Amino acid sequence: MNLQRSYLADFVSLLFPELCAACRESLVANEQLICTDCRYNLPYTNFHLQPDNIVARQFWGKIKLEGAYALYYFTKGGKIQNLMHQFKYNGMQQIGNLLGSIAGDQLSKNELFNTVDYIIPVPLHKKRMRERGYNQSACFAEGLATKLNAIVEENNLVREVATETQTHKSRFARFENMQEVFTIKNPERLINKHVLLVDDVVTTGSTLEACGIRLLEIEGLKLSIATIAYAE
Numbered sequence: 001m002n003l004q005r006s007y008l009a010d011f012v013s014l015l016f017p018e019l020c021a022a023c024r025e026s027l028v029a030n031e032q033l034i035c036t037d038c039r040y041n042l043p044y045t046n047f048h049l050q051p052d053n054i055v056a057r058q059f060w061g062k063i064k065l066e067g068a069y070a071l072y073y074f075t076k077g078g079k080i081q082n083l084m085h086q087f088k089y090n091g092m093q094q095i096g097n098l099l100g101s102i103a104g105d106q107l108s109k110n111e112l113f114n115t116v117d118y119i120i121p122v123p124l125h126k127k128r129m130r131e132r133g134y135n136q137s138a139c140f141a142e143g144l145a146t147k148l149n150a151i152v153e154e155n156n157l158v159r160e161v162a163t164e165t166q167t168h169k170s171r172f173a174r175f176e177n178m179q180e181v182f183t184i185k186n187p188e189r190l191i192n193k194h195v196l197l198v199d200d201v202v203t204t205g206s207t208l209e210a211c212g213i214r215l216l217e218i219e220g221l222k223l224s225i226a227t228i229a230y231a232e
Contacts, residue, residue: 020033020034020035020038021033021034021082021083021086021087021092021095022034022035022038022042022079022080022082022083023035023037023038023079023082024082032098033092033094033095033098034083034095034098038079039102042072042079042080042083043072043073043075043078043079043080044071044072045069045070045071045072045073045230046106047068047069047070047230048069048106048107048109048110048113049110051067053068053069053070054230054232055068055069055070055202055205055225055227055230056068058202058205059205059208059209059212059225062205062209063209063212063213063216063223064216064223065212065223065224065225066112066194066222066223066224067110067112067113067224067225068224068225068226069103069106069107069113069224069225069226069227070202070226070227070228070229070230071099071102071103071106071226071227071228071229072228072229072230073229073230073231073232074201074229074230074231075231080229083095083099084200084201084228084229087099087136087139087200088132088136088200091133093134093136093139094139095139096136096137096138096139096140096142096143096200096228097139097140097142097143098143099140099143099228100139100140100141100142100143100144100145100146100147101143101144101146101147102143103140103143103144103147103226103228104143104144104145104146104147104148105147107144107147107148107226108147108148112224113148113196113224113226114148115194116148116150116194116195116196116224117150117151117193117194117195118150118151118152118153118189118190118193118194118195118196119141119144119145119148119150119151119152119153119195119196119198120141120152120153120154120156120157120195120196120197120198120211120215121135121137121138121140121141121152121154121198121199122137122157122197122198122199122207122208122211123135123137123154123157123158123159123182124137124159125159125160125161135154136200137198137199137200138152138154140198140200140228141154141198144196144198144226148196150196153189153190153195155185156184156185156186156189156190157182157183157184157185157211157214157215158182158183158184158185159181159182160181160182160183161180161181181210182210182211182214183214184214184215184217184218187217187218190215190218190221191218191219191220191221192219192220192221193220193221193222194221194222194223194224195215195221195222195223195224196224196225196226197211197212197215197223197224197225197226198225198226198227199225199227199228200227200228200229201227201228201229201230201231202225202227202229202230202231203231208225208227212225
């Protein structure tokens with residue numbers, strides 16, 4: 001019976017091969033979501049080894065951060081764009097969990113990130129949440145939490161206003177668009193805690209900055225940032 005199931009699985013995989021979410025090549029036995037070649041050769045930033053990395057510098061003079069990090073470099077038309085498209089728009093939530101686990105392995109080697117108490121995903125407005133069905137940043141947060149022994153605090157930071165798309169806006173326009181968008185429901189839970197704020201991709205950083213401003217209003221809160229990718 002097991003042999004028959006194996007033959008059937010092999011036959012189905014020939015007709016409907018599972019594809020790597022990054023390079024779109026067929027996955028082979030024991031590969032899941034991302035092929036072995038991509039896992040080793042995707043454009044890792046190694047920002048966990050660079051305290052003054054590009055993401056950290058982006059927030060200098062804007063919000064006080066303990067640490068800042070992105071797992072990959074994002075380039076238009078590249079494998080990370082493919083990966084993020086599958087993750088955000090094709091319902092592949094498990095990609096976020098996997099990338100969170102990979103990022104968590106890196107960050108767990110940095111003493112700073114081992115002091116994180118709570119991981120907070122940048123929230124979606126309830127309308128966008130209904131459309132997509134899940135918050136991609138929360139999927140990433142869940143993967144991170146398994147490696148950092150931190151608690152995912154998903155419903156404390158809330159997006160009260162549905163903003164316009166940010167895609168074609170300047171940095172100033174993006175930041176202006178995010179003003180008064182976020183609120184914190186239970187700030188007392190975060191007093192004197194180290195919070196890791198996470199998002200999928202950081203570009204201008206306006207959304208993270210707006211969230212960070214709200215969080216840093218809480219007494220004694222220390223803030224760090226982590227994203228899946230950094231787009232120049």
